[in-house]
Amino acid sequence: MSDILTIGIIALYGIMLIGIGSWASKKIHNTEDYILAGRSLGFWVFTILMVASVCSGMTLVGVSGFGYASGWPGIWEQIFVPLAASFAIIVFGAKLHAVSKKTGYMTVEDYLAHRYESPRTVRGLAAVAGIVVSLIYLVGQYTAISLVLVWLFEIPHTTALIISAVIITVYTVIGGMYAVSWTTLIQGIILIVGVLIMAPLVIISAGGLTHINEVLSSIDPNMVQPFYPSPAYAAYAYCTPEFLFSFGILLMVGLACAPHVINNILAAKETKFFKWSPLVAFGIYAVVMFLVKFTGFGVRALVEEGKLLLPATVNTQDFAFMYGIEYAMPSMLIWAFFAVIVLAAVMSTTDRLMLTIGTLFSWDVYRNLLKPTAPDREVLKVSQVCVVIAAAVSLFLAINPPEMLAWLIWMGIGVMLATFAVPLLAALYWRRANGAGAIASMLAGLIGSGIFGYYHKFISPLPVHFSLFALVLSLAAMVVFSLMTPKNSEEVLDATLTGPYIQPK
Numbered sequence: 001m002s003d004i005l006t007i008g009i010i011a012l013y014g015i016m017l018i019g020i021g022s023w024a025s026k027k028i029h030n031t032e033d034y035i036l037a038g039r040s041l042g043f044w045v046f047t048i049l050m051v052a053s054v055c056s057g058m059t060l061v062g063v064s065g066f067g068y069a070s071g072w073p074g075i076w077e078q079i080f081v082p083l084a085a086s087f088a089i090i091v092f093g094a095k096l097h098a099v100s101k102k103t104g105y106m107t108v109e110d111y112l113a114h115r116y117e118s119p120r121t122v123r124g125l126a127a128v129a130g131i132v133v134s135l136i137y138l139v140g141q142y143t144a145i146s147l148v149l150v151w152l153f154e155i156p157h158t159t160a161l162i163i164s165a166v167i168i169t170v171y172t173v174i175g176g177m178y179a180v181s182w183t184t185l186i187q188g189i190i191l192i193v194g195v196l197i198m199a200p201l202v203i204i205s206a207g208g209l210t211h212i213n214e215v216l217s218s219i220d221p222n223m224v225q226p227f228y229p230s231p232a233y234a235a236y237a238y239c240t241p242e243f244l245f246s247f248g249i250l251l252m253v254g255l256a257c258a259p260h261v262i263n264n265i266l267a268a269k270e271t272k273f274f275k276w277s278p279l280v281a282f283g284i285y286a287v288v289m290f291l292v293k294f295t296g297f298g299v300r301a302l303v304e305e306g307k308l309l310l311p312a313t314v315n316t317q318d319f320a321f322m323y324g325i326e327y328a329m330p331s332m333l334i335w336a337f338f339a340v341i342v343l344a345a346v347m348s349t350t351d352r353l354m355l356t357i358g359t360l361f362s363w364d365v366y367r368n369l370l371k372p373t374a375p376d377r378e379v380l381k382v383s384q385v386c387v388v389i390a391a392a393v394s395l396f397l398a399i400n401p402p403e404m405l406a407w408l409i410w411m412g413i414g415v416m417l418a419t420f421a422v423p424l425l426a427a428l429y430w431r432r433a434n435g436a437g438a439i440a441s442m443l444a445g446l447i448g449s450g451i452f453g454y455y456h457k458f459i460s461p462l463p464v465h466f467s468l469f470a471l472v473l474s475l476a477a478m479v480v481f482s483l484m485t486p487k488n489s490e491e492v493l494d495a496t497l498t499g500p501y502i503q504p505k
Helices: 004-025 031-039 043-054 057-070 072-103 108-115 121-153 157-205 208-219 241-256 259-267 271-275 277-304 316-328 332-370 376-397 405-429 435-459 467-484 490-495
Strands: none
Touching (some): 043 259, 072 241, 072 277, 108 332, 121 157, 157 277, 241 259, 259 332, 259 405
């Protein structure tokens, strides 16, 4: 499908990103610059970074595929996911930013280690869990990038993975958070403008929403309802009321406490950003999400009417947006620009995840656990090496694509929810929570995720997302172990702004 012009446009995009990384590298003088961009992010850079960190391969590839497969009952995703960015900024933002400016926290693990008075166990467990869940999530991002490059250039899946990994790794390694934040600003603008232009064209080419709904209804009348009836009667009909309840918690809270999302808060320049940033982030992302979902509906209608044929693969629905654009705008130039839009959506999360993994290991594991005397330059070098290793490992794991991209990403979010939500919320808002409770909570959530996730996938489908059961275990462990052991000192609780309030006093 590719021609010289298409290759040129994609190559120019890649060169631009690497150029930004090169420019950003000149601003890095220490580890804080590399990890947090010197805590200098302005309102729009910070807000778009929050949107883009929540936005991912699921937004264009996975969301459209989800819409294609399940219809209107999955529309709640378009509310839950944008709320994640707002939830993170409101519930975690003001407190963590205020404390970090006084204490110099580099990561949220710094806060947890201080708050729970556990500089080794809580920090180490949180860092290792963060690395694991970030790797799971990262595999989904590389899979999404590969889908785009395979479609556009008709190249092998593995080749597409290597090309994308090289580009992202180069600018992330050399530019750190400065590169990630500024490339994300550009990628976010490309994504927003691109979806606003292209999604309506696909919807119109499918006959408009009224006609699309008629086609969906002819497939299954429940496809145009707010939810599917219980119990689920087909593989696509899992959006029942009970599942949607767990789905809302999964996406809104799970994404909000993900390491690659919440650590952005520490990089903001001013606490005052947290007043309007939640509303702006929600509004921008909600518009994009709804349009992408409607595009998935439109492509399903086109396929059912025999006007469009998707590839015969196990993850055929994940090609919905791409083939919809190809149908609506049969121009190689448009396809090339569309590929840039999808790559922008995916890369804006991928680079942040890679940097997060590098940070968790270099700062929380290497500097604070393995070698406390390590000089700043050595920590910086370890972080860069870890970014490369994270790219290599996730690339290897992404070689066999999942049946549905959204499911892989939901799995990663589910582990994040069960592992981090309770310890984070309890640290900020419950003064009785202590180190023993935090350790038990994280272990219960992480192990519970593995058990219930395995049961759901290989034994018997659960009526709700598996992470809900693991979250309950995490909460129970936090309460029981905290109440059975001594509470943290009042001095630490006051210093970490622990209490039932959002705005620091």
